[in-house]
Amino acid sequence: MTRFILRRLLSTALVLLVVTFVLYLLLNVALDFFWDLRSSTSPNIEALYESRRRLLDLDTPAVVRYFKWLAGVGGCVVGQCDFGVAWKSGQEVTSQLQGAIANTVKLITASTIVAIMLGIAVGMISAIRQYSGFDYFITFVSFLLYSLPVFWVAVLLKQYGAIEINNFINDPTLSSWVPIILICIALGLFWMGALGGGRKRRLITFLAATVITFVTIYYILASGWLQQPSIGIVGVVVIGLGAAVVMTFLSTGLKNKRVLYATLAMAVIGALLYMPLQYLFYYQEMNWLWMFGLLIVTIGVAVGVGLAFRGPDPWDTVRTTFFTGLIVAVLIFADRVLQGWGEYSDQPAINNRPIATIGASTPNLEGDFWIANLDTFTHLLLPSIALILISFASYTRYTRGSMLEVMGQDYIRTARAKGLNERTVVMRHALRNALLPLASIIPVDIITMIGGAVITETIFGWNGMGKLFIDSMRQSELDPIMAYILITGLLAIIANLVADFLYAVLDPRIRVNA
Template sequence: MIRFILRRLLSTALVLLVVTFVLYLLLNVALDFFWDLRASTSPNIEALYESRRRLLDLDTPAIVRYFKWLAGVGGCAIGQCDFGIAWKSGQEVTEQLQGAIVNTIKLITASTIVAIILGIAVGMISAIRQYSGFDYFITFVSFLLYSLPVFWVAVLLKQYGAIDINNFINDPTLESWWPIIIGCVAMGLFWMGALGGSAKRRVITFVAAAVITFGTIYYILASGWMQHPTIGLLGVVVIGAGAAIVMTYLSTGLKNRRVLYATLITVAVGALLYWPLMNLFYYVDMNWLWMFGLFIVAIAVAVGIGLAFRGPDPWDTARTTSFTAIIVAVLIFADRVLQGWQEYSDDPAINNRPIATIGASAPNIDGDFWITNLDSFTHLLLPSIALVLISFASYTRYTRGSMLEVLGQDYIRTARAKGLNERTVIMRHAMRNALLPLASVVPVDIITMIGGAVITETIFGWNGMGKLFIDSLRQAELDPVMAYILITGLLAIIANLVADFLYAVLDPRIRVNA
């Protein structure tokens, strides 16, 4: 294993060295370091040119400057990184990278997780319902989303997801019920196609989904939920119980009462801790270290509940209760964040228009941990949706194709012939092998997005890696561009290593060795 990793790292390091050397020389030729001086009418223009040459050391050959830059990068081995200076602003590149990387990771974390979960789930259902109306609909939507230009999606999100929603929050007047009725019918058709079954079951599913959707929308509008959003203890219990049932069904099946009771008890424990946690959040200044500690405690309690039920496979129970606990913990956290909605909206910097269209945070926001996180979430909303829509389409297509190939294998037919129920065949035998192609796609996609969602970040004014790269090119700042190339190259190496190990985890026939 160690020999394999070292061999891969050495070979890719050599490739990275050659790539950075070639790109440094090409960028040195392509970038115009005097672009801002060419139209200048200053009487001391020659002195300005000479000053710029000395600042950027342009009289030194480009090859020598590259090795000077490489020596600074090599200082990272002893904790003294020197990626150079962005000459236009005079800021060190390391300082620029710290803020850019943090912002980009914030942007892609939620969107990537949501896109992967939704893409895999919808892709699997589409494969199971092959050639059904649901399958054709998902195929159409996937190709539509995949072909949409992200800049156009971003503009639509700004108009309808921010401007119109903010207007509606300030003046919640509904002009017509037809869009809501159409949306309820669409949700009914979606769930009817997804769950399938006999004609009677399809009708029941359609009616139930449409009624639940209508009831939810009516409650949101009638109760003023958009002006004062909250989840509350009741919401935590209801959503948590639903999550417990779904997790149990996917993991072991609802017939396994031991696991079902364990997950429901996990939800009950979360509900009992709701008010104590709210008091803790009120009286103690929270930070992310506190949140991480509470998260670990929640998982530990859930594992303890799962193991306490024992059974033939207690770790299956513990795994299911852990996923349920994560959902309950996220609900409680989100509820506490939403409790600051009114204070946040009334802030002069927000001016009752909480859905942001640009930037990573609102200027001059004065608030505690919860207000600052609410501000981050409102700014994350639109760019995250834009990234989810594009990534969701590709993950859906990959999963559907892989799942169809797996479902046609002999061992799947053998599993069905042995009398295993369909849930066990899909979740235990087909899903794991269907995820193999995604093991090489997802890590690379994530690393690519860490490298910067260039168009999304530019349109939404998000100061991440992509925007840093574009701004540095515009300003002819060589050092930040080279730092970006180096970091994205290193991340690509890591992504390929992760993909290799994921293959070994998902398929026991594959071994990573020298």
């Protein structure tokens, strides 16, 4: 294994060295370092040209300048990185990268996780319901989303996901209930197709989903929830218990009572800790270090509860209680963040228009840890949705195709012939092998997004890696562009290594020939 990793690192390092060298020479020719001086009417224009040449060291051959830049990059080995200077602003590239990478990671984290989970879940159900109305609908929606231009989606989100929603929050009156009724019917049809079954079961599912959706929307509008959204202890209890049942069903099946009792106990523990945590949040100034500590405690409690209930396979119990505890922890955190909604909306910088359309944060915003996180979430909402819509379509298609191929294999027929129920066949045998193609796609997609969602970041004014690259190209700043190329290249190497290891984890038959 060590020899394999060393060989891969050495070969990719040589490739990266050649790529950066060639691109440096090409960019040196392609970029116009005097673009702002060409239309100047200054009487000392020649002196300005000469000053620019000295500033950028243009009299030195490009090959020599490349190795000077490479020497600065090599300082990262001893903790003294020098990626050069963005000559237009005079800012060091390292300081630019710190903010850009942090913003891009924040942007892609939630959107990537949600897109992967939704894409795999919907693609799996679509494969199971092959050639059904649900399958045709998901196929149509996937191709539609995949073909939509990102800039068009982003503009529509800014208009209808921010401007119109902010107007509705300030004046929540409906001119007609027809759109609400159509949404309820559409969701009823969606769940009817997803859950499947006989005619009676489909009808019950449709009616239940439609009524639940209508009651939920009516409650949101009638209770003023939009003006002061919250989850509350009731929401934590209901959603936590529902998550316990769902996680047990997906992991081991509801017939495994030990696992079911363990996850329900975990949900109850989270509900019991709700009020003590509210006092802690109120009297203790919070930060991310505190949140990390509470996460560690949550994991410890989940592992303890899982091992206490044990069951036929203790680690199955631990895994299921872990995910249930994580969901409950996220619910409590989100509830505390939403408690600051009124204070956040009333601030002059927000002016009762909380859904942001541009930027990564609100300037001159006053508030504590919770207000700052709420501001981050409102700015993340629209660009994250734009990225989710596009990624969701591709993950759905990949998962569906892979599941259809796996479900026709001999070992799946053998598992069914041995009497295993359909949940076990799908979740424990088919899905794991169906994830193999995604193991080589998802890491590369994540790294590509870390490299910058150029269009999304530009439209939403998000100062991430993509926007840094575009701005540097416009300003003909060579050093930031080369730093971007180097970082994305390194991340691509890491992504391919991760994909290799994921293959070995998902399929024990795959081993590295060291």
